[in-house]
Amino acid sequence: MYPSLLRKSVALALVGVAATVVHAQDSAPQDQPEIRESAGVRYVSGGIGIDDVRRMKALAPGFNVRLRFADESNGSSLSDVVIVVLNPKNERVLRVRTEGPLLYMNLQPGRYLLAMAYQDSVRQLQITVGRMPQQLTIGFHVEDLDVSWRHGHDSSR
Numbered sequence: 001m002y003p004s005l006l007r008k009s010v011a012l013a014l015v016g017v018a019a020t021v022v023h024a025q026d027s028a029p030q031d032q033p034e035i036r037e038s039a040g041v042r043y044v045s046g047g048i049g050i051d052d053v054r055r056m057k058a059l060a061p062g063f064n065v066r067l068r069f070a071d072e073s074n075g076s077s078l079s080d081v082v083i084v085v086l087n088p089k090n091e092r093v094l095r096v097r098t099e100g101p102l103l104y105m106n107l108q109p110g111r112y113l114l115a116m117a118y119q120d121s122v123r124q125l126q127i128t129v130g131r132m133p134q135q136l137t138i139g140f141h142v143e144d145l146d147v148s149w150r151h152g153h154d155s156s157r
Contacts, residue, residue: 033059033099040108041085041094047102048079056102063104064133069118070101072139077101078118081140086113119143 032055033046044063047056060066069078078101085094088111096103107129114125118140127134 035059038094038096039092042106043094043096043104045096045099045103047077047100052100053102056100056104060104060133063106064129065105065107065127066133066135067103067105067114068101068135068137069098069103069116070137070139071142073142078140078142081116081118081138083117084115086115087111114138116140 033044033052035042035044037043042063044056044059047053047068067083069081070076071078079098081098081103083094083096083098083103084092085105085107087093090113093107093112094105109129109131111126111128114123114127116123116125116138120143121140123138123140125136125138127136
């Protein structure tokens with residue numbers, strides 16, 4: 001009797017999880033990336049795939065700082081970049097890990113330091129936000145892990 005009760009409990013749990021996933025998929029708009037806000041800064045990140053890039057570009061006019069992250073050796077897009085935005089008082093205004101190669105932010109006019117990291121590569125950039133939107137591509141040195149592995153584990157030695 002115990003195994004039967006256990007099977008029923010597991011089955012009910014799976015049905016509950018499936019219903020939650022279906023509801024989440026139905027309630028999340030599939031046509032727009034999610035615009036978020038942190039400490040008064042609106043931002044959106046995405047741009048994986050042609051459709052997502054198109055949706056991000058449609059949102060671009062609503063943001064005054066538009067960043068794209070790329071491999072500096074070949075221009076290919078990068079995701080999972082960590083970015084910290086600091087104001088002139090060295091206070092953190094925003095910290096985010098990108099969900100695609102594009103990050104759009106709405107920053108108040110003023111000077112900011114952008115500290116960005118991807119793998120072992122770190123970049124810093126000072127920007128001044130004014131009336132005109134800024135659109136920047138930030139390049140990172142990307143470590144080819146496959147090549148590193150082959151050099152570190154050469155079996156012919």
